[in-house]
Structure formats: structure tokens, C-alpha cells
Amino acid sequence: MVSWLKNSGKDRDVVVSSRVRLARNLSNYNFPTKMTSVDMDEVYKDVVAALGNGGFTSFRISDIPYLEKIMLVEKHVISPALIEKNESGFSMTEDETATVMINEEDHIRIQVLDSGLSLENTWKRADELDNLLEEKVEYAYDEKVGYLTACPTNLGTGMRASVMIHLPALELTRQVNKVLSPVAQFGLAVRGVYGEGTKAMGSLYQISNQITMGDREETIIRKIENIAGQISEKERMARKYLLENDRTNYEDRIFRAYGILKNARKISHEEAAKLLSYVKLGIDAEIIKNNDINELDKLFIEIQPASIQFIERKEMDTNERDIKRAEILRDEIK
Amino acid sequence: MVSWLKNSGKDRDVVVSSRVRLARNLSNYNFPTKMTSVDMDEVYKDVVAALGNGGFTSFRISDIPYLEKIMLVEKHVISPALIEKNESGFSMTEDETATVMINEEDHIRIQVLDSGLSLENTWKRADELDNLLEEKVEYAYDEKVGYLTACPTNLGTGMRASVMIHLPALELTRQVNKVLSPVAQFGLAVRGVYGEGTKAMGSLYQISNQITMGDREETIIRKIENIAGQISEKERMARKYLLENDRTNYEDRIFRAYGILKNARKISHEEAAKLLSYVKLGIDAEIIKNNDINELDKLFIEIQPASIQFIERKEMDTNERDIKRAEILRDEIK
Numbered sequence: 001m002v003s004w005l006k007n008s009g010k011d012r013d014v015v016v017s018s019r020v021r022l023a024r025n026l027s028n029y030n031f032p033t034k035m036t037s038v039d040m041d042e043v044y045k046d047v048v049a050a051l052g053n054g055g056f057t058s059f060r061i062s063d064i065p066y067l068e069k070i071m072l073v074e075k076h077v078i079s080p081a082l083i084e085k086n087e088s089g090f091s092m093t094e095d096e097t098a099t100v101m102i103n104e105e106d107h108i109r110i111q112v113l114d115s116g117l118s119l120e121n122t123w124k125r126a127d128e129l130d131n132l133l134e135e136k137v138e139y140a141y142d143e144k145v146g147y148l149t150a151c152p153t154n155l156g157t158g159m160r161a162s163v164m165i166h167l168p169a170l171e172l173t174r175q176v177n178k179v180l181s182p183v184a185q186f187g188l189a190v191r192g193v194y195g196e197g198t199k200a201m202g203s204l205y206q207i208s209n210q211i212t213m214g215d216r217e218e219t220i221i222r223k224i225e226n227i228a229g230q231i232s233e234k235e236r237m238a239r240k241y242l243l244e245n246d247r248t249n250y251e252d253r254i255f256r257a258y259g260i261l262k263n264a265r266k267i268s269h270e271e272a273a274k275l276l277s278y279v280k281l282g283i284d285a286e287i288i289k290n291n292d293i294n295e296l297d298k299l300f301i302e303i304q305p306a307s308i309q310f311i312e313r314k315e316m317d318t319n320e321r322d323i324k325r326a327e328i329l330r331d332e333i334k
Numbered sequence: 335m336v337s338w339l340k341n342s343g344k345d346r347d348v349v350v351s352s353r354v355r356l357a358r359n360l361s362n363y364n365f366p367t368k369m370t371s372v373d374m375d376e377v378y379k380d381v382v383a384a385l386g387n388g389g390f391t392s393f394r395i396s397d398i399p400y401l402e403k404i405m406l407v408e409k410h411v412i413s414p415a416l417i418e419k420n421e422s423g424f425s426m427t428e429d430e431t432a433t434v435m436i437n438e439e440d441h442i443r444i445q446v447l448d449s450g451l452s453l454e455n456t457w458k459r460a461d462e463l464d465n466l467l468e469e470k471v472e473y474a475y476d477e478k479v480g481y482l483t484a485c486p487t488n489l490g491t492g493m494r495a496s497v498m499i500h501l502p503a504l505e506l507t508r509q510v511n512k513v514l515s516p517v518a519q520f521g522l523a524v525r526g527v528y529g530e531g532t533k534a535m536g537s538l539y540q541i542s543n544q545i546t547m548g549d550r551e552e553t554i555i556r557k558i559e560n561i562a563g564q565i566s567e568k569e570r571m572a573r574k575y576l577l578e579n580d581r582t583n584y585e586d587r588i589f590r591a592y593g594i595l596k597n598a599r600k601i602s603h604e605e606a607a608k609l610l611s612y613v614k615l616g617i618d619a620e621i622i623k624n625n626d627i628n629e630l631d632k633l634f635i636e637i638q639p640a641s642i643q644f645i646e647r648k649e650m651d652t653n654e655r656d657i658k659r660a661e662i663l664r665d666e667i668k
Binding site for chain 2: 248251252255256258259260261264266326
């Protein structure tokens with residue numbers, strides 16, 4: 001189901017994925033907050049035409065069934081804000097690594113996803129897409145400010161670069177706050193997987209730039225790559241420490257998580273994410289065999305509420321989802 | 335290790351075991367509390383001689399290594415009080431179903447154990463042993479009171495009959511207090527497995543007679559058998575109810591317990607007993623296959639602290655025991 005996660009990329013043992021998104025607006029239309037439906041339709045057509053048929057398929061949000069829309073959000077292919085408006089749409093590549101969202105908060109949101117610590121590469125692809133579009137449409141741009149955006153927090157580069165990192169050992173050794181708090185000094189923010197205000201489910205954290213003005217894109221990218229690399233190293237040291245100094249408890253935690261996931265008949269999203277996190281740690285430490293870290297990372301995404309309902313092609317209540325989730329986990333974990 | 339538990343007996347799905355013990359004293363000696371070591375030695379010799387070689391092997395407590403003594407207590411073959419005195423001893427059959435404890439609280443404590451609801455049978459065997467001894471020694475007996483004992487709570491018949499019953503479904507449906515409290519009206523007491531004041535570990539309860547005077551042995555036995563039979567029926571109804579009305583949660587609880595026991599690397603006695611209790615329920619409901627209820631009941635006994643140390647032939651701290659216990663459980667559960 002999740003096609004963009006690959007078993008490759010730098011620091012893949014800690015960094016699950018990298019993402020770059022660029023906010024852009026067309027100069028000849030009002031910002032989406034002040035637009036008519038007719039103008040939104042024009043923007044959609046302009047952007048789709050600009051992309052041409054370079055491997056992109058385009059969809060209007062109003063044409064996509066409810067569950068599929070949420071599932072795409074859960075897969076990080078589109079944003080939660082995009083599906084709130086019927087006039088919005090998006091174009092995406094078949095492997096879902098690149099998406100151009102249309103009429104989200106801004107006219108255009110270019111997004112590129114990749115596995116592992118791969119911001120330079122994702123930035124390069126996003127930049128190419130940006131150039132492709134810029135050849136066909138005129139962006140709202142100010143010589144002094146940079147790209148103009150609906151929300152001032154995106155002004156300038158319009159870029160938000162982020163990495164999703166898995167920090168179970170830093171959590172277990174109670175170092176996670178100590179390690180993550182200095183990140184703010186560098187103008188970076190730490191969030192849960194589901195964005196601002198959400199907690200870190202399954203020990204997954206998102207680190208992204210707060211500031212979009214002042215620095216060049218390459219500088220921001222390099223800063224996040226550096227810091228993510230340092231945090232990965234600290235997570236690795238914590239894993240090594242636990243393995244060497246507290247092996248029995250470490251193995252116990254991992255195997256119990258494995259035993260529950262292989263046997264439960266009903267499991268909540270939160271518990272499943274927590275247990276998957278330990279199994280992932282076990283795979284990394286080669287304590288759990290016959291499982292692929294990439295398949296496990298996909299499970300984190302596939303056990304989310306809409307994704308489960310999408311598999312079953314029907315709406316399900318919490319209880320039904322918890323039962324189906326347990327079934328998927330029993331089947332998928334080897 | 336535990337030889338007296340068999341996969342047979344009435345109401346074996348709920349009643350783990352039945353036990354009858356008779357307190358007796360010799361008329362020509364003071365009670366053990368007021369005895370000299372020399373007299374204790376005489377009593378030991380008298381009783382062993384009286385038993386002859388009718389399948390009994392006799393041991394002085396002082397000759398038995400520390401861990402083995404506690405293990406015999408954990409197996410319910412001898413009582414905790416017996417091992418506190420160096421002058422005490424016991425004779426037991428090879429299958430450990432019958433024990434004669436010597437110089438415990440009373441000169442003689444005859445005990446017979448059996449699987450399932452089998453009090454009539456255990457009483458019959460205890461009575462035969464009692465008659466055998468009475469042919470050779472003179473009991474302290476009063477025409478009006480009955481058998482004289484060190485503690486007045488045993489006066490009369492000197493008999494304590496008890497059954498160990500497994501009530502997980504009554505616990506899960508929160509009916510256990512409602513079902514067990516009327517038992518007191520019939521002069522019966524409910525206790526945890528480890529006797530008075532202990533809690534019901536692994537949903538195991540012990541029901542025994544409080545009163546040893548007034549009624550004949552057969553009357554007491556029949557009363558306990560009746561009540562244990564009724565409680566078993568209620569437990570069965572609760573199991574059926576859960577299976578029919580709450581199957582997913584029921585299976586989830588059972589399989590999670592199974593998954594943890596099959597995977598944990600470290601487990602406390604209390605947690606292990608609780609999880610074994612659910613697996614036992616799963617075997618009874620044929621949800622867990624390939625496991626024998628008898629082997630599982632033996633595990634309840636074999637995972638106790640001294641039994642674990644006895645297997646390893648060395649003293650172990652709590653942490654070492656918890657690791658060894660997890661290993662035994664992973665190996666023994668199929």
C-alpha cells in the first residue's frame with residue numbers, strides 16, 4: 001500500500017523518511033482564502049496543464065471517495081488541509097514520492113518524500129518540479145521578501161523540510177528531551193508524527209525548520225541533515241548502551257511486544273504503534289529475525305484508521321478497526 | 335516434577351485439586367509445643383514404624399537441603415510449618431499423593447491429595463491411613479470432644495478438607511465475591527492458594543471447612559463437594575457467557591497471555607500465574623490448542639521461587655528467577 005518507503009537511505013536505522021515541501025502562489029489570482037470557486041477551478045487547470053504529462057496523474061478532491069482521501073493523508077501523500085476543500089486537487093507520481101497539492105493553504109504545495117535521511121535529494125527533486133512549474137506559470141514573488149504565501153510563517157523560501165526519526169532507545173533511557181530540546185536554538189521544531197501538538201506515537205518524531213526566511217534552502221537542508229545525523233548517532237549509542245548494559249530487559253520488552261502483536265485479537269492504534277516501535281528496535285538489533293525494517297515501517301502507516309477501512313472498503317467503528325488492525329498485524333509480522 | 339496432579343477427576347475444568355488432612359496426636363506424649371527433642375525423636379520413630387513399609391519413604395527435615403524443603407512446600411506435599419522445626423519429619427508415597435507429617439503443629443498430620451473434585455476419595459484414603467496408624471499407636475482422644483489437637487480449631491474430627499478451584503471467568507465478570515461470600519454461611523472458608531491472608535494468585539481459590547466439630551467427616555466432605563460443584567457450574571456459565579457475548583475480548587485476553595508467556599525474557603511469579611490462568615481458560619475453551627490442562631496446572635506449581643531454584647540446583651535472586659521462569663514457560667508452553 002505504501003509505495004514511497006524504501007529500504008534504503010542514509011541513517012535508515014533511525015531516520016524513517018525525509019520530506020520537502022514548497023509553498024507557491026500564482027501572481028494573477030487571490031490567495032485561496034480569498035478566492036472564488038471559479039478562480040480555484042482555473043488555478044487547478046493551470047497547474048495541471050503546467051505539469052503536463054511528466055509522470056503525474058491529477059485528481060480533484062471532490063472526485064475521491066471519503067476513505068481514500070483520509071488514507072492518502074495517513075500515507076503523507078497529501079495534507080489534512082487539502083481534503084477540507086472541495087475545490088482543491090492534487091497531482092502525484094505513480095510511486096507517490098512527489099505530489100503537487102493545488103488550492104491548499106497556498107495555490108501550490110510541492111511535496112517530495114523519500115526514505116532515510118535524504119533531504120538533499122528530496123530538495124533537489126522539489127526544486128526541479130518548482131522550476132518546471134515556474135516555466136509555465138507566474139509565481140507571486142517579491143524581490144525583497146521572496147515567495148509570497150498565505151501564511152507569513154512560510155514567506156521567503158516557502159520551504160518546509162522535515163525528517164521523521166525513530167527514537168525508542170532515547171525514550172527508554174529518558175534522554176529524549178535532553179537530546180531534542182537544543183534543536184530549537186537552530187530554528188528547528190520537534191513535533192509528533194501528526195504535526196504540531198500531536199504526541200510522538202510509536203517513538204516517532206518529526207524535525208523541521210521553523211524559519212523560512214533569511215537562510216537559503218541549501219543552508220536549511222544542511223542544518224537539518226546535520227542535526228538529524230547527530231540525533232541518529234545519539235539514538236544508536238543509546239541502543240548500544242541498552243544492548244550491552246540492560247540486555248535482558250531490552251530483549252524482554254522487544255519480545256513481549258512481538259508476542260502481543262503476533263497474538264492480539266484487538267488492538268488500538270496507539271498500542272500497536274508503541275509495540276511496533278519495539279519490534280522495529282528488535283529488528284535493528286537483530287533480536288527479531290525474518291522481518292524487514294521497511295515492511296515494518298509501512299505497517300506504522302497501514303494500521304492507521306482510514307487505511308484499515310480502505311483495505312476493507314467500508315466504514316468501521318473503533319472496535320471493528322481494532323479487530324482488523326490486530327488481524328493485519330498477526331498476518332504481516334513474521 | 336509435580337507427580338500428584340493428573341488429568342482426571344470430576345469437574346477438572348474448574349477444580350484443580352482436592353485435599354484432606356487429619357490432625358492426630360499420640361496420647362503418651364505432650365503436644366509438640368511442649369515437647370523435648372528426645373520425645374520428638376521418639377514420636378518420629380513410632381510413626382515411621384507404625385507406617386511400616388506400605389509404600390512410604392520417610393525423611394527427617396534436618397536431612398533435606400534447604401531448596402528441596404521449600405520446593406516440597408510449593409508442591410503442597412508438606413506444610414510451611416513442618417520445615418520450621420529440625421525435629422520434624424514426614425513419610426510420603428512415591429507419587430506424593432499421601433504424606434504423613436510428623437511433629438508439625440500436631441504429632442501427626444495425614445494428608446491426601448488428588449486432582450479434580452475428589453474429596454470422597456481423598457477422605458477414604460486418609461481414613462484408611464488413619465486406621466492403619468491407629469492399629470499401632472494410641473491417639474489422644476476424648477469420648478465427648480473427639481480427637482485432641484494442639485490448636486482448638488482442629489478439635490473433634492481433626493479434619494481439614496479443601497479444594498482448589500480456578501475462577502477466572504467469575505473474576506472477569508466481577509461475580510467472584512457474590513459467588514464465594516455465601517460459602518461462609520455453610521461453615522466454609524475461602525482463601526488464596528497459599529492459605530489464610532494470601533490473595534488469589536492466578537484466579538485460584540481454596541475452599542475448606544472452618545469447623546471440625548459437630549458434623550461427621552462424611553457430612554463435611556459432602557457439603558464441600560456440593561458447594562464446589564455449584565461454584566464450578568457458575569464458573570462454567572460465566573465462561574460460556576464470555577465466549578458467547580464477548581468472544582473477541584475473551585480471545586484477545588487469552589492470546590495476549592499466550593503471546594507474552596511464549597516470548598517474555600523475564601517474568602515475575604505473580605504475572606506468570608495471572609497469564610497462565612488465562613491460557614488455562616483458553617485450553618478449556620479449545621481456543622489454545624496443543625496444550626494439556628494437566629501440564630499447565632503443573633506449571634503453576636513449577637514456576638514458584640523454590641521450585642525454579644531446585645531445577646537449577648542453586649540459589650538465585652529475584653532477577654535470576656524471573657529470567658529462568660520466563661525460559662521454563664517459553665519451553666513448556668506449546
